[in-house]
Amino acid sequence: MNQYDDCWLRYERVADDDRLASYRRRCRHAYVAEKSPECGAIRDELRRALPGLLAEKPHLWQHPPTTVDGFLAVGTPDDMAMIAESVPGDDVADLEDGGFLVRSVTWNGADCLVVTASTDRGLVYGTFHLLRLLSVGEPIDDLDVREEPAYANRLLNQWDTPFHRSVERGYAGESIFDWERLPDLRSRYEDYARLLASVGINGIVLNNVNTTKPPRASANAAFDAFEGWQLLESRRLEDLTGLASLFRRYGIRPYLSVNFASPMLVGDLDTADPLEDDVQEWWREKADEIYDLVPDFGGFLVKADSEGQAGPYDYDRDHVDGANAIAQAVVPHGGRVWWRAFVYGSHEDRAVQAHDTFEPLDGEFADNVTVQIKNGPVDFQPREPASTLFGAMPKTDLGLELQITQEYTGQGVHATSHLPMWKEVLEFDTRADGEGTPVSSLFRGDGEGVVGVGNVGEDYNWTGHYLSQSNLYAFGRAAWDPDRSAEAITREWVRQTFDDDEDIVDTVTEILHDSWEACIDYETGGLGLMHMMHNGEEYLENHYYPSPAEWPGYHGASEDGIGVDRTESGSGYVTQYREPVAERYGSVETCPEKFLLFFHHLPWDHELEDGTTVVQRLYDNCFAGVEEVERLRERWRSLEGRVDERRYRHVAERFDEQVAQAERWRDVLTAYFREHSGIPDERGRARDG
Numbered sequence: 026m027n028q029y030d031d032c033w034l035r036y037e038r039v040a041d042d043d044r045l046a047s048y049r050r051r052c053r054h055a056y057v058a059e060k061s062p063e064c065g066a067i068r069d070e071l072r073r074a075l076p077g078l079l080a081e082k083p084h085l086w087q088h089p090p091t092t093v094d095g096f097l098a099v100g101t102p103d104d105m106a107m108i109a110e111s112v113p114g115d116d117v118a119d120l121e122d123g124g125f126l127v128r129s130v131t132w133n134g135a136d137c138l139v140v141t142a143s144t145d146r147g148l149v150y151g152t153f154h155l156l157r158l159l160s161v162g163e164p165i166d167d168l169d170v171r172e173e174p175a176y177a178n179r180l181l182n183q184w185d186t187p188f189h190r191s192v193e194r195g196y197a198g199e200s201i202f203d204w205e206r207l208p209d210l211r212s213r214y215e216d217y218a219r220l221l222a223s224v225g226i227n228g229i230v231l232n233n234v235n236t237t238k239p240p241r242a243s244a245n246a247a248f249d250a251f252e253g254w255q256l257l258e259s260r261r262l263e264d265l266t267g268l269a270s271l272f273r274r275y276g277i278r279p280y281l282s283v284n285f286a287s288p289m290l291v292g293d294l295d296t297a298d299p300l301e302d303d304v305q306e307w308w309r310e311k312a313d314e315i316y317d318l319v320p321d322f323g324g325f326l327v328k329a330d331s332e333g334q335a336g337p338y339d340y341d342r343d344h345v346d347g348a349n350a351i352a353q354a355v356v357p358h359g360g361r362v363w364w365r366a367f368v369y370g371s372h373e374d375r376a377v378q379a380h381d382t383f384e385p386l387d388g389e390f391a392d393n394v395t396v397q398i399k400n401g402p403v404d405f406q407p408r409e410p411a412s413t414l415f416g417a418m419p420k421t422d423l424g425l426e427l428q429i430t431q432e433y434t435g436q437g438v439h440a441t442s443h444l445p446m447w448k449e450v451l452e453f454d455t456r457a458d459g460e461g462t463p464v465s466s467l468f469r470g471d472g473e474g475v476v477g478v479g480n481v482g483e484d485y486n487w488t489g490h491y492l493s494q495s496n497l498y499a500f501g502r503a504a505w506d507p508d509r510s511a512e513a514i515t516r517e518w519v520r521q522t523f524d525d526d527e528d529i530v531d532t533v534t535e536i537l538h539d540s541w542e543a544c545i546d547y548e549t550g551g552l553g554l555m556h557m558m559h560n561g562e563e564y565l566e567n568h569y570y571p572s573p574a575e576w577p578g579y580h581g582a583s584e585d586g587i588g589v590d591r592t593e594s595g596s597g598y599v600t601q602y603r604e605p606v607a608e609r610y611g612s613v614e615t616c617p618e619k620f621l622l623f624f625h626h627l628p629w630d631h632e633l634e635d636g637t638t639v640v641q642r643l644y645d646n647c648f649a650g651v652e653e654v655e656r657l658r659e660r661w662r663s664l665e666g667r668v669d670e671r672r673y674r675h676v677a678e679r680f681d682e683q684v685a686q687a688e689r690w691r692d693v694l695t696a697y698f699r700e701h702s703g704i705p706d707e708r709g710r711a712r713d714g
C-alpha cells in the first residue's frame with residue numbers, strides 16, 4: 026500500500042534490537058507452500074511485511090532450506106515434510122476451518138517458526154497473526170499459539186451502491202468499488218482484502234441492502250439511474266469474476282444483496298410471489314448462472330418488507346416463504362441466504378417488531394437461511410439494550426449485525442469507538458439456556474455468525490476519521506474472538522497503527538474507550554434515550570445534528586415526563602425478554618439507569634437512587650459529555666510532536682469540531698428538556714432554546 030494509508034498493516038522496523046535479532050533469526054528465510062491462491066497471497070504479504078519489520082530483504086525459498094540457521098515455514102502438514110515432522114498431525118487435524126497454529130520449533134538444528142492449519146484460509150490467518158505479533162513486538166522464541174474463530178461466518182456488509190458509487194451511511198467518500206471498470210481490478214481492492222483478512226473477515230456483501238433508489242445524486246449523473254438490483258443482470262454478473270478471484274486469495278467469499286422482486290425487475294416475470302413455481306425456478310437459474318461464474322459465491326443478503334424494499338408481504342406471504350424460496354436456489358451450490366430481521370410492521374413501538382415477527386417463525390426457515398439481527402431492537406442508536414431475538418429462535422440460524430460505520434455516533438467527525446458498545450451487547454446474558462448464556466455464546470453454528478456494516482470509502486485513510494480505522498479492526502477481532510477484552514484489542518490496534526510507546530498506547534486506548542460513553546451523554550443525556558437526531562434531507566446532515574423535536578414518539582418527552590413505557594402496561598417490549606431480565610428491566614427500581622428511559626416513561630422530577638431528579642440527571646449528563654470530550658481532546662493534544670504531523674493534525678482538528686458539535690447537542694437537548702419539563706437546571710447551566 027503506498028498510495029493510501031496502510032492502516033494497521035504498517036510493518037515498521039522493530040525498534041528493540043534484541044527482538045529484531047530474534048525475529049531475523051527465524052524469519053529472514055521463509056518458505057511458503059506453493060499451491061493455492063491463498064498461498065500466493067501469503068507469499069506476497071511476507072514480501073511486503075518482512076523487509077519493513079526486519080529492515081532487511083528476506084529470502085523466500087522454493088523449498089524448505091536445509092542450510093540456514095533458522096526459517097519460517099507456512100503450509101499444511103501435507104504440503105511439506107518439515108511441518109509434518111515438527112507438529113503432531115492431530116494438533117492440526119483438529120482445527121476448525123480458519124483455525125491455525127503458530128509454533129517455534131527446532132528442525133534439523135535450525136530455529137524455525139511454523140504457521141500451519143488444516144485449510145489454506147487458516148494459513149492466511151495464521152500468517153497475519155504472526156505478522157501482528159511481530160508488529161507489536163511479542164517474543165517469538167517460545168511461541169505456541171492455537172487459535173480458532175469463534176464464529177464460522179464473519180461478514181462485512183458494504184452499503185455501497187455500484188456505479189452510483191455512493192455509500193449509504195458512509196463518511197469516507199465514494200465507494201472504493203469502481204464497478205464501471207470491473208472486471209479490471211484496482212490495487213486498492215487487494216489492500217482492502219488484506220485489511221479484512223488480517224482481522225479474520227471471511228465474507229463480503231458487495232452492495233447495499235437497499236437495492237432500489239440511490240439516496241442522493243452522485244458525481245456522475247449518468248449513474249443516478251442505476252439501482253442495486255441491476256447487479257443480477259447477466260452482463261453485470263460477469264464483472265464479478267475478477268473481484269471474486271482477488272478476494273478468494275484472502276479467503277473471503279463474495280455475496281450480493283438482492284431485491285426480493287428481482288424475478289420481475291431483472292427477469293420478465295409478472296410476479297415475485299415466493300410460492301409460485303416459476304419464481305422459484307427463476308431464482309434457481311439465476312443462482313446457477315452466478316455459481317458458474319463464481320463457484321465459491323457465498324449467497325444472498327435480503328432486506329425485505331423494510332423501508333420501501335419489496336418483500337413477501339406484497340404477496341400476502343411471510344418471511345419464511347420469502348427466505349426459503351430464494352434459499353432453495355442456492356442449496357445445490359452450498360450457498361446461504363442472510364435474511365434481515367430489520368422489518369417494520371403494524372407496531373407503534375418499533376422495538377416490538379422484530380421479535381413479534383420472527384420468533385413465531387422459529388423452526389420454519391430452511392437450513393441455509395440465517396436470520397440477521399441488529400444488536401438492538403430499534404436501529405443502531407448510540408446505546409440500545411440487546412435485541413430480544415437473541416436466544417429466542419433456537420431452531421434457526423442467527424447472525425448478529427453490528428454497525429461499524431458511525432451513523433449515529435458522530436459520523437466521520439467524532440472519535441467514537443464502537444467496541445465498548447459491541448462488548449456490552451456480546452456480554453448481555455440472554456438467559457436463553459439458563460444463567461450464563463451471553464449473546465456471544467450464540468451464533469456458533471456453521472450457518473451463523475457476526476456481520477458488520479462497513480465504514481470504508483475512497484478517502485486516503487479509508488475511514489474518514491483516522492481513529493475510525495479502529496472500528497473496522499475491532500469488528501474483525503471481536504468477531505474472531507468475542508472474549509478478547511476491548512482493551513487488548515484496542516491496544517494492539519494502537520501499537521500497530523501508531524507506535525509501541527507505552528504512553529501513546531495508553532493515551533489513544535483511553536481516548537477510544539471513553540469516547541462512547543461521552544457520545545451517549547451529549548447525544549442523548551444517557552438514561553437510555555434515543556432518537557434525538559435530525560433527519561434532514563441533506564445527506565451529510567442526516568442523523569448528524571440534534572433535533573429531538575422530530576421524534577417525540579421515540580423518546581417520549583411530554584409535559585408530564587420523558588421516556589417510553591415498554592413495560593407490560595406499555596408497548597410490552599420488556600416481556601419479550603426472559604426472566605429475570607424482564608422483571609429487572611420492567612421495574613423502575615431495578616432497571617439499570619443506562620436503560621431507564623428506554624423502558625419507562627417517568628415524571629421529570631422522578632428521583633433516582635441518589636436523590637437526583639431525572640431531568641437534573643439529563644442536564645448533568647449532557648454537560649458531563651461535553652467536558653469529557655474536552656478532556657479527551659486534551660489527551661490527544663498531549664501527543665503533539667509524538668505522532669506524525671499528518672495524523673496528529675487530522676485528529677486534532679476533528680476534535681475541535683467534535684467539541685463544538687457536542688456543545689451544540691448539549692445546548693439543544695438541555696433546552697428541549699427544560700422547555701418540556703418547565704424545570705430549570707439547578708446548577709443554572711441549561712439555557713432556553
Ligand code: GCW
Nearest residue numbers: 184193194234235367404405
Ligand atoms: O439505520 C437505518 C439507516 C438506513 C439503513 C437501514 C437498514 C440501509 O438509516 O440508511 O438502510 O437502517 O439497516 O436497512
